[in-house]
Amino acid sequence: MAQDRPAGETLTLGIETSCDETAAAVVARGPDGRGRILSNIVRSQWEQHRPFGGVVPEIAARAHVECLDELIAAALAEAGVGFKDLSAVAATAGPGLVGGLIVGLIAGKAIALAHGLPLVAVNHLEAHALTVGLTEGLRPPYLMLLVSGGHTQTLLVEGVGRYHRIGTTIDDALGEAFDKTAKLLGLGLPGGPNVEQWAAKGDASRFDLPRPMLGREEPHFSFAGLKTAVRQRALELAPLSDQDVADLCAGFQAAVTAAVIDRVGRAVDLAQARLDDGKLGHLVVAGGVAANTRLRAGLAALAERRGLILSVPPIGLCTDNGAMIAWAGAERLALRLIDDLDAPVRPRWPLDADAAPAIGAGVKA
Ligand code: KG4
Numbered sequence: 001m002a003q004d005r006p007a008g009e010t011l012t013l014g015i016e017t018s019c020d021e022t023a024a025a026v027v028a029r030g031p032d033g034r035g036r037i038l039s040n041i042v043r044s045q046w047e048q049h050r051p052f053g054g055v056v057p058e059i060a061a062r063a064h065v066e067c068l069d070e071l072i073a074a075a076l077a078e079a080g081v082g083f084k085d086l087s088a089v090a091a092t093a094g095p096g097l098v099g100g101l102i103v104g105l106i107a108g109k110a111i112a113l114a115h116g117l118p119l120v121a122v123n124h125l126e127a128h129a130l131t132v133g134l135t136e137g138l139r140p141p142y143l144m145l146l147v148s149g150g151h152t153q154t155l156l157v158e159g160v161g162r163y164h165r166i167g168t169t170i171d172d173a174l175g176e177a178f179d180k181t182a183k184l185l186g187l188g189l190p191g192g193p194n195v196e197q198w199a200a201k202g203d204a205s206r207f208d209l210p211r212p213m214l215g216r217e218e219p220h221f222s223f224a225g226l227k228t229a230v231r232q233r234a235l236e237l238a239p240l241s242d243q244d245v246a247d248l249c250a251g252f253q254a255a256v257t258a259a260v261i262d263r264v265g266r267a268v269d270l271a272q273a274r275l276d277d278g279k280l281g282h283l284v285v286a287g288g289v290a291a292n293t294r295l296r297a298g299l300a301a302l303a304e305r306r307g308l309i310l311s312v313p314p315i316g317l318c319t320d321n322g323a324m325i326a327w328a329g330a331e332r333l334a335l336r337l338i339d340d341l342d343a344p345v346r347p348r349w350p351l352d353a354d355a356a357p358a359i360g361a362g363v364k365a
């Protein structure tokens, strides 16, 4: 297999264990900088966490330990390669849950040590930010909206390793707001898809819910007040009929969409001001909430108004996966940005170390 590869192509194994998905993948990167996914295997832990209504860190770490070896073997087998064919191993080192990060990074280090491979300790956010390079060959600069269960940020991606954070959330992440809203309405997990399904049957105009941060000068996000407003309406109406639940879901989804579009519009202003005129061509979206149809439609309309092309990787590559970690590793390897075997896990690891915390920001910023 190794002999059949084009000259100058690298093969990187990627390992992801930062939250509740265990994932391994092999990605090829050609000398022209184009990527190809040879395998990409993701195992969700939802069944283990479901009885607890959220991710339990100890259960997550244990579940990663139990299946990671098997997933790595399966990723190599599907790619038709062995450890000896690899150019590097990349593992998520942060941000995320410390127990899971330790499992994945130690596995990566062990493989690197045993097979004499370079190690790349990957920032999970960087991996999300660079995925469009793998899927579309898109190169910086571009504006990135990352909306997942743990993160809500706008970032100007200026180059590999060069990120300027524009907006962040001052309280909940967007996916977290969907999940908490689902929980308080009794919809269970996964929260986002459930809220979206119920919203389709609801009347978004029935409740006058707040649009947090709308029109504010600073580009940050906030969702806690909206969630509280939904809770209050639900308490006033209890017991809730199916129509009440559907209308609350529709109202919530409309409110967050309006808020996100407004915040991203502000980020576009700031990104354009930072770059020379006309340099910003793309708006890129990643993270699990990118699956939301209403949000995507709103972002598509915004991109069109602002003369930008909207790029959304296929949803399986927007949510957590190993291919994005392998790709970030391959991109860093190409620049010789590799790490020592004593690289630490970094449960908190902002992409832009210079970004000022948003006022009132909690630990998730
Ligand atoms: O990126 P992701 O798979 O995992 C991380 O958080 O890293 O994102 C999961 C989040 C969850 O909060 C989930 O409720 C949300 O994405 N989500 C959605 C939808 N699908 C997933 N939120 C709104 N609408 C959806 N269709």
Ligand code: ZN
Pocket (backbone or CB within 6 Å): 124, 128, 148, 287, 319, 320
């Ligand atoms: Zn993620």
